[in-house]
Amino acid sequence: MSNPVRIQPDLQFVKDLQEVGGDTLKRCYQCATCSVACPISPAENPYPRKEMIWAQWGLKDKLVNDIDIWLCHNCGTCSDLCPRGAKPGDLLAALRNMAYRKVAEPAVVGEWMSSAKYLPLLIAIPAVIWLIIWIIRAGFLGTYFPLFALGADGHSWEVVKEGGKVVFGGLFPGDFTIDPIFTATFLFMVYTFYKGVKRLIASFDVPKTFAIAGAPNPSILVALKETVLCEIASHSKWKQCGEETEGDQQKFTGHLTLMYSFVALMIVTGVIAGAHWGGNILRWLTGASLGILDFFGHTPLNLWNPIKLLAIVGAVLFVYGIAKLTTRRLNQNAKKHGSSWYDWYLVGLIWTVGLSGIFSMLLRLANVPLLAYPMYYVHLVSVWMLFAYLPWSKLGHLVYRTAALTYARHIGRIPMQTKEEKTFVL
C-alpha cells in the first residue's frame, strides 16, 4: 500500500445524478450482470458496471469524462436483467443528460433545460420574439389575421378584404423575419455544437484499451464515414442490442423512421431555402427570374410539387415515428426503466412540431385564418425551440453521440468480439 488512492467523493454530484434520472443507483451490488448483458460493451473495462460504482462513490471526474455513456444505445437489457432494480440503463441516460448540461455553453441554458420548472421560460423566449413580429406585421397589414392575393409583380402578397387566401409568408415574410431569425439560430447552434464537441472529445478519459495485433485503427475521417454509413444509417447497433420484444421493434422502427423523416424535412428546407435565395439573388443582380427557382423557392408550393410531396411524406413519417417511440415509452415496465424530463421534453416538442406543422397546412388549405395563423405561430415557436436548444436537449445526441462513436471507433474501443464455436453434430 505504498500508493494509497485518495478518493474524493462529490456527494452533491450523487444527489444531482439521482435527480436527473439515476435515482436507483444506490441499489447496485456490483454483480456485473449488466456488463455482460450489454451486447455492445467492450471487453476491457466494459460498461455499465464501472459507472455504477463510480456513481455510488461520487467519482464525478471519472463519470463526466466517460466516453462509454455515449456508446450505450439504451436498449435496457442491463436494467431488465439487473437483480436489484438498480437500472444501470437509466444511470447512463442520466449521465448523458448531465453531459448535455455540461458541454454546451452558455451553461445557463443547460440549467433551464434540466427541469420542467423552466419550461415556461424556454417557451416564452420564442413566443415573445414571434409575437412581436406578429404585432408589428399586424400594424403594417392592418389585421392580425390577413387574407392575401398575389400582387402584380407575381412575388409579393397583398392584403385583400374578400376572396383572399391564408398565406403564412404574407404575415411572416421569409426574407426578413423567418429566414434571418432561423439562420442566426442555426449558426448559433452549429457554433455551440462545434465548441461542445471539442470540449467533449477533449474531456474523454478513455479506459485502457489493449491494441491487439491486426489492422491499425481507422483515421477520424474513416471512422466518421464508417460510423455514419455502417451504424447510423442502418441502426445496426440497435439490432445487436436486441430485437425480440415488441418494445425493441417499436424503438427500432420509431427511431429509424423519425431519423429519416428529419432527413427528408431537412432536404425540403434546404431545397426551398436554396431555390428561394438563389431566385432572390438572381433577381437583385440581373432583374430576371428563373422558372425552376420560383417553382421550388416560392412558397406555398403546389401540393403536387415533388418537394411538397416529400414534405408531406416526411411529416407523416415524423408523427408515425414519434408515435411508436411514445407508445414504447408509455408501455415500459416502471420497475425496470424510468423516463426523465429530458425524454419527455423531447417527445413533447417533437409531437408539437409535427402536429402543428401538419395542422398549419390543413388549416391553411381550409382557409381558416383565425386558426391557421395561431397554429403556424405554435409551429414557429416549437421549431425554434427544437433548433435553438438543440445542443442542450436530448436531441443533441445526434451530434455528441456521432462524435463519440466516431472517436471510439478511431481509438479502437469497439464491442467485445465473441468467439464463435463450431458445433459438430455426429
Added chain:
Amino acid sequence: MANTSILVVGGGFSGLTAALEAAEVGHEVFIVEKNPFLGGRVAQLNKYFPKLCPPSCGLEIQFQRVKNNPMVKVLTMAEVTEISGTPGNYEVKVALKPRCVKPGAADLSADAAALSKDVPSEFELGMGSRKALYLDMPFAFPHRYVLDKENLTEAETKTLARNGAIDLSETEKTLTLNVGSIVYATGWKPYDVTKLTNLGAGMVPNVVSNMQFERLTSPGGPTSGKIVRPTDGATPKRIAFVQCAGSRDENHLNFCSYICCMASLKQAAYIREQLPDASVTIYYIDLRTPGRYDNFKKRIMADEKVRAVKGKVAKIEAAGPGVKVTVEDAVTGLKGEDLFDLVVLATGMQPSLAGQKLPRGLEVDEDGFLVGGEDKGIFAAGCAKLPLDVMKSAQSATGAALKAIQTVKGR
C-alpha cells in the same frame, strides 16, 4: 377436550428433529410427508455441513429414533389439505396417495429389477432413472417399496397383482387428525432453472444445478459418485460454479439462499479430491461464508486449482461439447468468454410452499416463506421459514417443537 398431539408437516431434517423432540418428551406426533420416503433434501446430498458427513450419518439415527418411538406416527405420500379449529384443538384433513405396497418391509428388489420401464427419478433430479417399483435410496425410510402403477406394462401389472406384498386396488384416501398444535417444516425446492433464461434455461448440455451435482457425486447416485460430464461420460477438466443462480435477484429469488456459497466450496472439494487434474472456477457476487464456515473457505481456496472470480455469470451458451460462459471480472474490469467442460449452477432455495395452494389460515410472504401463525399455534421450522443450513434447521426445529409443546401443555 383439548389435545396434546402435535402435527409435523414435512419429514426432512427439520421435521424429523421437531417430531423427535416432541415425541421424546411424551407427545403423540404425526409426521405428514408428501414424498414416499423421509429424509428430504438432506437424503439427496453427497455430504453435508458442518462435518461433511454423508446423509446416512445423521438421517439413519433419526430414522431409528422414529422407528423405535411408538409416539411417532408417519404418514407418507400425504398432504395437508385443510386445517380448522383453534390452538389445542385442531382438526386437520390429510389426503393420502396410494402406495400400492402393503405394510412391512418386504424385499421386492427382484420384482423391481424385472420391470421393463426406466422412469426418470425424482430423487435423482433427472440425473438417473428408477423402476416403477422402487425405493429412493439404499437406506430409504420407511423401507417399504412404492409402486407407480402408471409405468407398468399390462403384463407386469398382471404379474404384480399375484404378489402378496402388493395391493393394486389401493386408492386415494382422506384422513382426519386431531392435534393441539402444528409445526410446518415443509423445507425448500431447488429454484426452477428454466426461469434463468440468460443462464441457458436448463437447455444447455453439461450445465447442472448444485443439487444435481450432489447426485452426480453421491455414491448412491446415478454414476456411483464418479464425476463425469453428463452428455458423454468424459472426465471434466475445467469446471465452473455460477453463484447466485436465481438468488439475490428480484427477478427470481429476492433473497440470499444462505448456503449455496458453502455448497459450491464443498463441491469444489469433491472435485479436487476425486480429480487431481481438474481446475475449478467459482464466479460469485460475494462469497458468503458465515461464521466458522470461513475457515472452510480458507482451506478450499488455498488450493491453487480453485479460483474465485468476482463477477456474476450473465450468459451461458453451448459451445460444442463444452459450455461457454460470459462474465466480467469486476476486480480487473475485463469481460470475457471462458470455456468449461461442466458448469454447476448454484441454484437457490425456494420455499416449497411458494406458489402452492395453502390450507386456510396459513400465511406466506411474497417469497413463499411462512410468516406469523405463532399466535395460532402453528410454527414454522427450518427452510419453510428462512434459508438455513442443516445445523441451523435442526436448531430451528427444536425451537419450533418447544413452542408447539408449550401450546399444548397444560390443556
